[in-house]
Amino acid sequence: MLGRKIARHGLAIVATVLLGGLLSAALMRLAPGFDADEAELDPHLNAASIQALRQARLEQHNIFRFYFHSLQRAAHGDLGTSISLRQPVSVLLRERAPLTLRLVGIGLLLSWAVAMALALSAAWLRVSAYDALTTVISGTFLCIPAAVLALLSVLWNVPGALAIGLIVFPRVYRYARNLLGKAYSLPHIITARAKGLSELRILFWHVVPVAGPQLLAVAGVSVSIAVGAAIPVEALCGLAGVGQLAWQAALARDLPLLTNLTILVTLVTLLANSGADVIGHILRGHEA
Amino acid sequence: MTDLQGRLAVMETTCRKILLGIACLGILAGSALAQGELRFCLRSEPKTFDPLQVEDESSGAIRYLTGGVLVRLNRQTQALEPELAQSWKVSKDGKQITFKLRSGLSFSDGTAFSAEDVAYTVKQLMDPALHSPTGDTFRSGPGNVETNIISATQISITFPAPVAGLDRQFDQVAILSAHSAKKEMAVLGPFMVSDYKPGSTVLLKRNPNYWKTDAQGRKLPYLDSIKLDIQPNRDVEMLRFKRGEIDLINTLDSEYFDKLAATSPQLVHDAGPSLDSEQMWFNEVARAPLPAYKKTWFRSANFRRAISAAINRDDLARVVFRGHAQAAVGPVSPANKFWFNARLKPETHSSDAALKALQGEGFRLENGTLKDVGGNAVVFSIITNSGNKYRERMATMIQEDLQKIGIQVNVVTLDFPSLIERMTQTFDYEAVLLGLTNVGLDPSEQMNVWLSSSENHQWNPSEKTPETAWEAEIDRLMRAQASSADAKKRKESFDRVQEIAVEQAPFIYLVNRNALSAVAATVQGATPVILVPQTYWDADRLTIEQQGATAAK
Numbered sequence: 001m002l003g004r005k006i007a008r009h010g011l012a013i014v015a016t017v018l019l020g021g022l023l024s025a026a027l028m029r030l031a032p033g034f035d036a037d038e039a040e041l042d043p044h045l046n047a048a049s050i051q052a053l054r055q056a057r058l059e060q061h062n063i064f065r066f067y068f069h070s071l072q073r074a075a076h077g078d079l080g081t082s083i084s085l086r087q088p089v090s091v092l093l094r095e096r097a098p099l100t101l102r103l104v105g106i107g108l109l110l111s112w113a114v115a116m117a118l119a120l121s122a123a124w125l126r127v128s129a130y131d132a133l134t135t136v137i138s139g140t141f142l143c144i145p146a147a148v149l150a151l152l153s154v155l156w157n158v159p160g161a162l163a164i165g166l167i168v169f170p171r172v173y174r175y176a177r178n179l180l181g182k183a184y185s186l187p188h189i190i191t192a193r194a195k196g197l198s199e200l201r202i203l204f205w206h207v208v209p210v211a212g213p214q215l216l217a218v219a220g221v222s223v224s225i226a227v228g229a230a231i232p233v234e235a236l237c238g239l240a241g242v243g244q245l246a247w248q249a250a251l252a253r254d255l256p257l258l259t260n261l262t263i264l265v266t267l268v269t270l271l272a273n274s275g276a277d278v279i280g281h282i283l284r285g286h287e288a
Numbered sequence: 289m290t291d292l293q294g295r296l297a298v299m300e301t302t303c304r305k306i307l308l309g310i311a312c313l314g315i316l317a318g319s320a321l322a323q324g325e326l327r328f329c330l331r332s333e334p335k336t337f338d339p340l341q342v343e344d345e346s347s348g349a350i351r352y353l354t355g356g357v358l359v360r361l362n363r364q365t366q367a368l369e370p371e372l373a374q375s376w377k378v379s380k381d382g383k384q385i386t387f388k389l390r391s392g393l394s395f396s397d398g399t400a401f402s403a404e405d406v407a408y409t410v411k412q413l414m415d416p417a418l419h420s421p422t423g424d425t426f427r428s429g430p431g432n433v434e435t436n437i438i439s440a441t442q443i444s445i446t447f448p449a450p451v452a453g454l455d456r457q458f459d460q461v462a463i464l465s466a467h468s469a470k471k472e473m474a475v476l477g478p479f480m481v482s483d484y485k486p487g488s489t490v491l492l493k494r495n496p497n498y499w500k501t502d503a504q505g506r507k508l509p510y511l512d513s514i515k516l517d518i519q520p521n522r523d524v525e526m527l528r529f530k531r532g533e534i535d536l537i538n539t540l541d542s543e544y545f546d547k548l549a550a551t552s553p554q555l556v557h558d559a560g561p562s563l564d565s566e567q568m569w570f571n572e573v574a575r576a577p578l579p580a581y582k583k584t585w586f587r588s589a590n591f592r593r594a595i596s597a598a599i600n601r602d603d604l605a606r607v608v609f610r611g612h613a614q615a616a617v618g619p620v621s622p623a624n625k626f627w628f629n630a631r632l633k634p635e636t637h638s639s640d641a642a643l644k645a646l647q648g649e650g651f652r653l654e655n656g657t658l659k660d661v662g663g664n665a666v667v668f669s670i671i672t673n674s675g676n677k678y679r680e681r682m683a684t685m686i687q688e689d690l691q692k693i694g695i696q697v698n699v700v701t702l703d704f705p706s707l708i709e710r711m712t713q714t715f716d717y718e719a720v721l722l723g724l725t726n727v728g729l730d731p732s733e734q735m736n737v738w739l740s741s742s743e744n745h746q747w748n749p750s751e752k753t754p755e756t757a758w759e760a761e762i763d764r765l766m767r768a769q770a771s772s773a774d775a776k777k778r779k780e781s782f783d784r785v786q787e788i789a790v791e792q793a794p795f796i797y798l799v800n801r802n803a804l805s806a807v808a809a810t811v812q813g814a815t816p817v818i819l820v821p822q823t824y825w826d827a828d829r830l831t832i833e834q835q836g837a838t839a840a841k
Contacts, residue, residue, distance in 0.1 A: 033705025043736045044421035238519045240487025
């Protein structure tokens, strides 16, 4: 049963990643300015050099052929060369991925710590004023655009990971608050409380098993939110991670780089979601 | 003396020695830091460290700081000075240049420098497969470039056709080593690339084999290192300068300049009008997907001149650039001392004169709307690159100026790739507002802009034969100046090109932006100039007064 679920997820991931890559390449191909290169405006270049620049992009005109060749090369470990940065894509990703992983990791830890602290305290206390206060705080951060939080982090000289944490936190809080609220209002938990069981025992023995699998699903989604938030944060804070690379690739219409980045981000998102789903399945199995 | 007193005395002596040692170390460390590290930002990732393949600003900055050149254009005096070459001579026909090289010089890795390296560099540079922008400026005609090594310190280079400003072109050619295993990383300039963290920093360290010394015989450069942070965001760059995290901003926006000037006037420098110009032009491409009547307007010199007259350039300079710009006169900025045509005067702004000129062409003003002879209302769009607030504001002011003569202008901002695609491939635009960055002084750098057959002949690229008599005349004059080694004759030809450009107005020159920069008080010896690189053109003679001091303080 579990094996079949993992296989199904694996197939879905492969199919989605391949399709995502192709769609990304197709969208980029159709984008205005796809065929243009800023270098063409260099008055030093003669006609032959300008033609050479244009020739270099010819392979990308037929998107299906480009994608097929890219996959062929990728199978041999060659992810192609970035047009705008003139470096192998694999080198660019290897150099920049650690920073993004660190940012996203710390951001997720921060967001979950704050969100769970607020959600649990609100669920425990069940005081409407406190509930309203936490809702207003999360709502405020939900309303602030990611770019503004990124700029504030630059202005106040605080780490970009904090900005990512603050972008993700309200989304996590909303789900966590609702799930925990629902769990705490279940009859057997109300009975347990009435019988005087300690709050910690109620939390770990009764609430977590109920809300846990759904919180895991939220964890999967929060990874994709954090990865998405890394793009404006890295671009605006001048952090040399994969997010900044994605921003530059989109602006420069860098097809090889952007296609690979799309595949990478899709893969990370799907793995996080599928991982959460599988773990949730295991937990539910144990519970049953 | 008791035993305890004795031990205390020994302890005291030991402590004194330790403190003295620490103090000595401090002094030594202090003297080392006195040379210091200069820090500033590159606005994009350098695309290459190969000096022959440089096409972007960041790679150009690294080439300038690391590359050794045969001759160097002094950014302050605009005169050509000897560097690796002690002397040089250009043949009368402008095809050959002979260099007498300095002897006893070495690359950063210790490899000896000789004429062989110059020959190797020229061969690499002129390789047609390389498509080097620097190499393309030497390609004046078909045929091969010949190098003749006369001795270890003498070489002559012969080109198949005369090359305009031949000696000056070598300012951009960093000499490579023919034998070093380090390839382009072995350099002859004051600094060498020591570390590169992609997307983050490029660290340049002092070249221990740099050949120059100061007047007192001390080895240059004074600086230990230069840390170049890759920072595309100008707001962040400004913030970091204020925090003292970087020491200079090479090109500053006028808005930031005024903000900084309000609090720390001693840190900002306005070197006056630069070589850069802001300009607009109409689409004159015959195959452009535009209505025929619009093509007729745009191809009319009277129409273009009238538009030029209707634009208030002084207001653009005053309002948009807060006075840190000057109304442009023509294709060459007055900052280019030798090549500027002093006979040209700034366009006099007059809406009435513009309207009168248009009426002479058959246009008429009806209920505040200008109409052409066919009754078509004069409406067109100006496209410019989004995110450039100065161009967006200029376009808006031009819109208001032209509204006064009944012309409706729509301002459209596009991201750069879309803009380039329209300008160079689809020709689906009516007018463009853009800037031109001039790095070099010589008009030969603009050959591909003025020749009608060129891809960079923006208003009507790649003409098979010149479509107008004046374009044919410009072609002739540009070729004449390029094939002459006589500076006076070249100047006469290019002066006439400038006059035709103003008469026909294929480009409507708007303003020349001032060269604005900011330099921290800790940087000693900086004298910002108008030529690139404005603030660190004499980087080998700069020093840092106190490492880690806050610039804005």
